[in-house]
Amino acid sequence: MSRSRLVVIGPLPPPVHGVTVSTSLVLASEHLAQRFDVEHLDTSDHRTGGNIGRWDAPNVLLGLRGLARLARLLRGKRGIVYVPLSQN
Numbered sequence: 595m596s597r598s599r600l601v602v603i604g605p606l607p608p609p610v611h612g613v614t615v616s617t618s619l620v621l622a623s624e625h626l627a628q629r630f631d632v633e634h635l636d637t638s639d640h641r642t643g644g645n646i647g648r649w650d651a652p653n654v655l656l657g658l659r660g661l662a663r664l665a666r667l668l669r670g671k672r673g674i675v676y677v678p679l680s681q682n
Contacts, residue, residue, distance in 0.1 A: 599673025600630035603664065605638040614638075616678035630674070635663055 604617030620626065621634055637660050639645065645653060668675075 597629065597631050599671055600626060600632045601635060601667055601673060601675045602632060603635045603637060603675065603677045606636060608640055609642060611680075613678050613680050620676060620678070633667060635660065635667055 602617060602620050604620075605614050606618055606621075607614040617634075621632065626632055637656070639653065639656055641652070
C-alpha cells in the first residue's frame with residue numbers, strides 16, 4: 595500500500611519568524627516522514643523581514659513563481675496540502 599502524499603507549502607529561514615519555524619518543524623518531523631510522502635514547495639524570500647507582506651515587484655514575482663510551481667505540484671497524485679499561516 596502506498597503512503598499518502600503531503601505537500602507542505604511555506605518558507606524556510608532566514609529570516610526567522612513564526613511561519614518559517616512552523617514549516618521547518620513540519621519538514622523535520624520523523625513521524626510525518628514515515629507516514630507520508632512529503633514534498634515541499636519553498637516560498638522563501640531570504641531578504642530582510644521588512645519586506646514581508648509588502649506589495650513590491652520582487653514579492654509579486656516570487657508569488658507568481660510559487661503559483662506556477664504549485665500548479666505543477668498539484669498535478670501529481672492526490673493527497674494533503676499543509677499551509678502554515680501567519681496571524682498577520
